[in-house]
Amino acid sequence: MRPLEGVRIADLTWLLAGAGGPRLLASLGAEVIRIEWRDRLDFLRYMPPFAPQKNENAAKAGALELSGLSQEGLKSVNRAGYFNDINAGKKGVSLNMAHPKGRELFKRLVAVSDVVVEAFTAETMRKWGLGYETLKAIKSDIIYIQQPGWGYKGPYVKFASYGPIAQAVSGLTEQSGLPAPYPPAGWGFSYMDWSGAYYCAITMLCAIYHKKRTGKGQYIDCSQVEPGIYMTGTAVLDHLVNGRHSQRTGNRSPAKLVAPHGAYHCAGNDRWIAIAVTTAEEWAALVREMGNPTWAQHEQFATLAARGQNQDELDRLIGAWTTDKEPFALQARLQKAGVPAGVCQTAQDRVERDPQLQHLKWLIPLSHSEIGTWPVKDVPFHFTNATVNQGGPTERAAPCYGEDNDYVYDELLKLTKQERTELEKEGII
Amino acid sequence: MTGFLFDVKVLELADEKGEFCGKLLAGAGAEVLKVEPPGGNSTRSLGPFYRDEAHPDRSLYFWHYNFGKRGVTLDIHTPEGTAILKQLIAQSDVLLDSLPLDTLEKLGLDWSALQQLNPRLIYVVLTPFGRSGPWRDYKATDLVHLALGGQMMCCGYNPTEDGTYDTPPIAPQMWHAYHITGNQAFIATVGALIGRETTGAGEMIDVPIHQAVSVCTEIDVPYWIYNQTPCYRQTGRHAQPAIGPEVQFSTQDDRYSIVLPNPFPGGYETLVGFLEEKGQAGDLTGEKYQDANNRKGMAFAHHFSEVQAGCVAAFGMEEIWRDAQSRGIPWSPIRLPEENLHDEQWRMRATFTEVEHPELGERFSYIGAPMLPNAVSWREGPRAPLVGEHNEDLYCGQLAMSREDVAKLKARGIV
Numbered sequence: 001m002r003p004l005e006g007v008r009i010a011d012l013t014w015l016l017a018g019a020g021g022p023r024l025l026a027s028l029g030a031e032v033i034r035i036e037w038r039d040r041l042d043f044l045r046y047m048p049p050f051a052p053q054k055n056e057n058a059a060k061a062g063a064l065e066l067s068g069l070s071q072e073g074l075k076s077v078n079r080a081g082y083f084n085d086i087n088a089g090k091k092g093v094s095l096n097m098a099h100p101k102g103r104e105l106f107k108r109l110v111a112v113s114d115v116v117v118e119a120f121t122a123e124t125m126r127k128w129g130l131g132y133e134t135l136k137a138i139k140s141d142i143i144y145i146q147q148p149g150w151g152y153k154g155p156y157v158k159f160a161s162y163g164p165i166a167q168a169v170s171g172l173t174e175q176s177g178l179p180a181p182y183p184p185a186g187w188g189f190s191y192m193d194w195s196g197a198y199y200c201a202i203t204m205l206c207a208i209y210h211k212k213r214t215g216k217g218q219y220i221d222c223s224q225v226e227p228g229i230y231m232t233g234t235a236v237l238d239h240l241v242n243g244r245h246s247q248r249t250g251n252r253s254p255a256k257l258v259a260p261h262g263a264y265h266c267a268g269n270d271r272w273i274a275i276a277v278t279t280a281e282e283w284a285a286l287v288r289e290m291g292n293p294t295w296a297q298h299e300q301f302a303t304l305a306a307r308g309q310n311q312d313e314l315d316r317l318i319g320a321w322t323t324d325k326e327p328f329a330l331q332a333r334l335q336k337a338g339v340p341a342g343v344c345q346t347a348q349d350r351v352e353r354d355p356q357l358q359h360l361k362w363l364i365p366l367s368h369s370e371i372g373t374w375p376v377k378d379v380p381f382h383f384t385n386a387t388v389n390q391g392g393p394t395e396r397a398a399p400c401y402g403e404d405n406d407y408v409y410d411e412l413l414k415l416t417k418q419e420r421t422e423l424e425k426e427g428i429i
Numbered sequence: 430m431t432g433f434l435f436d437v438k439v440l441e442l443a444d445e446k447g448e449f450c451g452k453l454l455a456g457a458g459a460e461v462l463k464v465e466p467p468g469g470n471s472t473r474s475l476g477p478f479y480r481d482e483a484h485p486d487r488s489l490y491f492w493h494y495n496f497g498k499r500g501v502t503l504d505i506h507t508p509e510g511t512a513i514l515k516q517l518i519a520q521s522d523v524l525l526d527s528l529p530l531d532t533l534e535k536l537g538l539d540w541s542a543l544q545q546l547n548p549r550l551i552y553v554v555l556t557p558f559g560r561s562g563p564w565r566d567y568k569a570t571d572l573v574h575l576a577l578g579g580q581m582m583c584c585g586y587n588p589t590e591d592g593t594y595d596t597p598p599i600a601p602q603m604w605h606a607y608h609i610t611g612n613q614a615f616i617a618t619v620g621a622l623i624g625r626e627t628t629g630a631g632e633m634i635d636v637p638i639h640q641a642v643s644v645c646t647e648i649d650v651p652y653w654i655y656n657q658t659p660c661y662r663q664t665g666r667h668a669q670p671a672i673g674p675e676v677q678f679s680t681q682d683d684r685y686s687i688v689l690p691n692p693f694p695g696g697y698e699t700l701v702g703f704l705e706e707k708g709q710a711g712d713l714t715g716e717k718y719q720d721a722n723n724r725k726g727m728a729f730a731h732h733f734s735e736v737q738a739g740c741v742a743a744f745g746m747e748e749i750w751r752d753a754q755s756r757g758i759p760w761s762p763i764r765l766p767e768e769n770l771h772d773e774q775w776r777m778r779a780t781f782t783e784v785e786h787p788e789l790g791e792r793f794s795y796i797g798a799p800m801l802p803n804a805v806s807w808r809e810g811p812r813a814p815l816v817g818e819h820n821e822d823l824y825c826g827q828l829a830m831s832r833e834d835v836a837k838l839k840a841r842g843i844v
Contacts, residue, residue, distance in 0.1 A: 003624025003632075016647070028620040043692055049648070049655035081655035082648055153801060154774040159754040160691070164666070164676070164761075168687045171766030173665070173677075176584060176601035183685055184763055185599040186677065188583030188660075188668040189647035198612035203800050205619040206433035206457050210805060212626045213436060218804035226780055230799040231608050232766035233493035236781075238477045239767035240793050241489060246765055251572060251600050255476050255490055261572060263581060263597040270594050274576035282568075340568040342577035344598045346659060347649035350579055359562035360640050363654075375654055380610075380640035381617035382559075384540065384633040386624050388617075 002029020002393065003386050007208060009115040010106070011035060011090065012097075013200070014042040016190060017163065017224050018119030018147055019086050020197025025204055026089030026392035027379040033109065033408060034090045036401060037097060044083040045401075051079045051371035078370040078400040088366055088376045089392025092399025093408045094429055102428045103128055108413050110138045114211070115204055117145040122157045132219040141217035143207040147200055151223030161224045163190020170228025171235065171246075178250040195231075196224040252311060259307035260286075263344055264319045266327035272344040273327050275318065275334065278304065285337040290321050328353075351375075364389060366397035405429060430806040432458015437622060440464065440521040441498065442505075445472050445571075445604060446638065447527030447555045448494040449611030454523070454618065455497035456798065456808045462517070462823070463500045467842055469816040479789070486788065486815045493813075496784070496795060500814025501823045504843045511536050516828060519547045523618055527555040530566070540633045550631040551621045553614055559637035569638070574606035578642030583649060583668040588661065598662060610641040674727075674734035677763070678741035686741050686750060689759040697724070700737075700758050707749065709740035770794060784812050820844055 007030040011022040019042070022032040036042065096102040107130075110116060116135055118125060125131060125146070135142045146152050149161020167173045167187050177185030203222045211217055234255065235246040246254075251262040253276070263272040277283050283304070287296040295301070295317055300310045307314055322330065327343045334341035343349065350357055357363075360382075363375035376397050378390045391397075409415045409429065423429045437459040441451040455461040463470075469485040472494070479487035504510040515538070518524055524543070526533060533539070543552055557574070558564040575581050581598035588594045614636045621632040649660040649668055660668040665677030665687065677687050691700060704710040713736055717723050724733075746762045753760035762768075769775055782797035798807030824835045824844065838844045 001624070001628060003620045003627075005627070007623075024616055025620075028616075028624075047648075049652045049658065051655055081651040085651055150774060151778055151801060154777040156751075156754070156774045158757075159751075160757060160759040162689055162759055164687055164689060165759050168761040168763045169769070171764050171769065172601065172603070173687070173763050174685075174765050175603055177599055178586075178596065182586070182596075183677065183679065184665060185585050185601075186665040186687075186763075187601060188580075188585065188662045188666070189649070190667070191601075191605070191645070193647070194609075194645050195612070198616065199799055201616050202453070202457075202612065202619070203802075205616060205623065206802075209619055209623050209626075210433045210435075212623060216804065218802065220803065221778075221801040223778075223800065226775075226778070226801075227799040229766070229769055229775070229780060230796050231603060231605070232769075233496075233796045234477070234490050234603070235766040236770065236796060237489040237493060237793060239765075240770075241479050242477060242481060244477070245767065246602075249602065251597065253570075253572070254602055255604075256474075258570065258572075261570075263576065263600070265597070272576075272581070272597055274572050274581065274600070276570040276572045278570075335564075335567050338568065340570050340573050342567075342569065342573040344576045344581045345579055346582050347579060347646070347653040348657075348659060350643055351650060351653050354577075354643075356558050356562045356564035356567075356639060357643055359564075360559050360637055362640050362643060377644040377650065379617075380613050380636060380644055382635040382637075383617070383621070385628075385630065386621070386632060388620070 001386055002388065004028040004030040004208070007031065007115070008113045009033065009117060009204070010109050010113045012116070012118035012120065013147065014119060015044060016086055016193035017196030018200065020194065021200025021204060022117060023086060023089060023390070024197065024201040024379065026394075027390045028388055029393055031393055032090040033404070034087060034092045034399060035095050035097070035106070036092060037094060038401070041077060041401070042083065044086060045077040045080050047080055047082055049081045051081060051374065076370065078368070081374070084368055084371070084374060084398045085376050087398035088390045088396075089394055090399055091394055091404035091407065092402060093405050094402035096428050097128065099428050101423065101426065103130060105413070105423070105428065106130070107138050109408070110135055110142060112412060113139070113142070114208065115143040115145065117147070117200065117204060119147040122148040122152050136217065141211060141215060143204065143211060143217045144219045145200065145203055145207070145222055146219070147196070147222045147224065149224045151226065152221040163193035163196070166192035166196065166225045166228050170225055171232045172228050175235065175246055175248060177248045179248050182248070184248065192224060192228050195227045199227040257304055257308045259304060259311050260314050260318050262315050264315070264322040266322050266330065267324050268327065271327045273322060273330055273341055274344060275339065275341045277339060282339050286334070286339045289334060289337050289339065293321075364391065366391050368397040369400050369403060432808055433802070433805050434459040434619070434622075437523060438462070438521045439523040439525055440517050441525045443525055443527040444470065445475065445494070446607050446610065447525055447614070448472060449604070449607050450553070450555070450614040450618070451498060451525055452494050452496055453611060453615045454525070458805065458808060459523070461498040463495060463498045463814065464503050464505065464514070464517070465500060465816070467502045467504055467844060469502070473816070491813055493795070495813035497808040497810065498814060499819040499822070500817065501820050502817040502844055505536065507843050509838060510843050513828070515546055518543060518550065521547065521550065522622065523551045523553060525553050530556060530560070544631060548631055549625060549629065551618060551625065552631065552633045553618050553636065554634070555610055555614055555636050555638060557637070558639045560635050564639070571604050571606045572600050574638055574642050575600040577639055578606065579646045579649060580605070580642065583646055583660065583662055585662040586664045587672065606638055606642050609645045610636055610638045613641045674730040675738065676734070678738040680741055680746040681743060682745045684746035685763040686746055687761050687763060688737050688741065691758055693757070696757070699756050703753055703756055703758060704736060704740050707740055707743070709736070709743055711736040711739060782809050784810055786812055788815060817844070
């Protein structure tokens with residue numbers, strides 16, 4: 001049993017901030033029908049990395065099971081690895097929404113769906129005559145989630161937002177990095193695309209639960225920027241209450257006194273280990289592991305408060321100790337001694353080496369109709385009873401473009417052969 | 430109006446790892462009862478504090494992350510405390526647990542015991558590394574999680590010219606390992622609540638923070654899986670296989686802004702037109718760059734970026750970005766969190782909400798909802814509970830204990 005069995009989602013999103021939301025609901029068992037059209041394909045279908053054409057790279061990926069790689073050309077829109085991950089568990093149809101007949105067909109899909117979710121620019125659906133009132137007239141308990149970047153209501157309705165934009169305006173970028181005069185380091189990925197996806201999923205799930213309990217659908221205006229603001233509450237309060245402006249503190253702990261608290265250089269090219277010491281026991285263990293150096297006995301490092309006052313010197317001394325240590329051996333040794341420590345892991349470390357992630361089966365092999373079976377990131381929640389995983393009801397990775405047209409148009413919407421042929425000829429499907 | 434989860438009762442036994450998930454559940458309309466040890470939760474010692482006064486009721490961290498919950502104190506490690514905890518579990522829909530591993534098991538409350546107490550219970554456990562596996566008992570903090578999860582190796586500053594780094598990887602501030610996990614745990618919880626509508630049965634869900642964090646990066650993992658290609662961190666932009674052009678520039682008022690390439694057709698022309706209008710297009714409008722063949726490759730990308738830097742440097746951070754955005758150019762100021770308080774966009778959406786602090790005789794702007802529902806409301810209060818604020822409501826009201834018995838428990842340090 002999958003928790004969302006029987007829930008159908010018409011998915012008009014794209015990229016990660018949009019498409020990641022329905023992805024999460026697919027893992028919980030919802031039937032997600034991703035709607036695409038060839039004239040405005042998701043950029044992620046064009047974005048590297050691509051599945052290689054030959055099996056030559058398969059061997060390199062170690063323990064992961066890779067098989068069935070197709071020989072087809074890289075120019076196909078079905079070979080992008082990131083798209084494959086972000087759309088795992090979904091069905092896919094091609095449908096030209098810009099054409100009136102395409103929109104009529106979409107309305108038939110709405111009539112048999114529970115949720116319509118889209119991430120178009122704000123006015124698109126209304127211009128197409130597909131606003132909430134229309135959708136509701138087609139299906140009275142429809143849930144409609146609209147996710148333009150800055151929200152539908154407000155003067156910035158037409159503004160563009162991508163992950164880095166949402167991070168920048170919300171305050172998350174400014175809070176990441178070494179203290180001035182260094183500039184913000186920001187985020188090395190679109191954290192707010194993931195957050196956008198989480199809140200898209202959160203919003204849909206909340207509305208589905210509410211509908212289960214009340215029978216009522218609803219419309220929700222879900223922006224990508226507000227979830228970023230939502231995470232900055234402590235800093236906003238600090239400003240309002242204490243008049244303080246937040247400042248970057250590098251890797252130090254601004255809210256809770258923890259010292260040492262940083263990333264320390266290790267042996268190897270760009271290898272670092274994070275160490276965070278709060279309690280007296282942890283400090284004693286770290287000092288023991290360092291071989292009880294004389295400096296560690298000095299008064300300036302005797303208590304947490306004292307270490308907090310002398311962090312520059314503390315970091316220098318610990319860094320001098322870690323710099324020739326192999327990072328993973330050091331992590332194992334410090335953890336064994338009871339010191340919170342972890343290597344700054346690369347993707348390679350996580351994919352090939354991390355025994356805990358392997359134990360948790362964080363990547364699962366899912367098949368894709370064109371590129372074969374590849375590892376896809378599973379959802380990080382482990383249900384005891386229900387079946388929950390990123391294969392979802394399709395039990396496969398992302399759909400190829402238009403892969404499920406037969407299912408959706410023939411089985412679900414029951415188009416006659418003639419209707420379908422005509423729609424295909426007219427460039428609607 | 431009520432909330433999405435208007436009939437859901439949540440029992441929260443959580444530290445900083447799980448409080449964000451509880452905050453979201455409360456925000457979505459659930460009734461969240463937070464059980465803290467007598468004297469208050471450890472998270473009440475997290476700063477900053479109201480007027481910098483370290484006091485369990487004055488932690489601004491605690492205010493933000495426990496907004497909208499009710500709070501009681503109970504020593505669950507005493508026989509009487511365990512008995513009361515069992516009563517509360519029997520009356521809850523969701524038990525949210527981020528206590529140290531095995532805490533409830535040691536009290537005799539493993540999953541089968543919990544099911545006997547309440548067959549409909551959704552039991553959500555946030556664990557640092559999972560309930561089994563070689564790193565099960567590893568110790569972690571937010572920083573250690575962001576290191577192991579891969580965020581840090583994506584975030585930081587450009588390498589030096591010889592390709593080596595003279596700055597460490599960076600962990601963004603603000604407890605993001607727990608934000609990420611809280612969001613995922615919330616998704617799992619509400620998913621399970623929906624499933625329960627069909628099965629009528631409870632569920633136990635383990636949410637390992639290490640796994641939640643590890644799946645929350647972008648292209649670094651696909652690049653490794655598909656091409657065995659590493660990505661390198663670089664200032665203010667995505668970790669990529671190669672060092673790309675800058676997108677973060679300093680402004681005339683010594684702040685920063687970000688300008689992203691517009692990926693749609695005509696995006697380049699729109700941006701150049703905008704730069705020209707501001708008198709900052711440099712040589713981009715010259716003959717050379719009219720020819721699209723001269724606008725290819727990394728050298729041009731860096732040159733284009735330098736021209737944009739010149740434009741950003743000629744204006745204040747808040748001066749021209751709305752103008753740019755109204756033309757479809759993805760441009761944003763790099764704000765401090767508090768600079769959103771007075772932005773018209775958030776005012777119109779009521780993103781910030783006024784919250785009363787009767788114990789201080791003051792009110793403050795809190796961040797209200799992360800989205801804008803129309804048929805239900807996101808919770809607007811009350812402020813986080815004071816230590817044991819709802820003890821009397823719970824013990825004498827809901828559990829119908831006598832004042833005398835509660836006084837005895839209090840005297841013995843159990844409540």
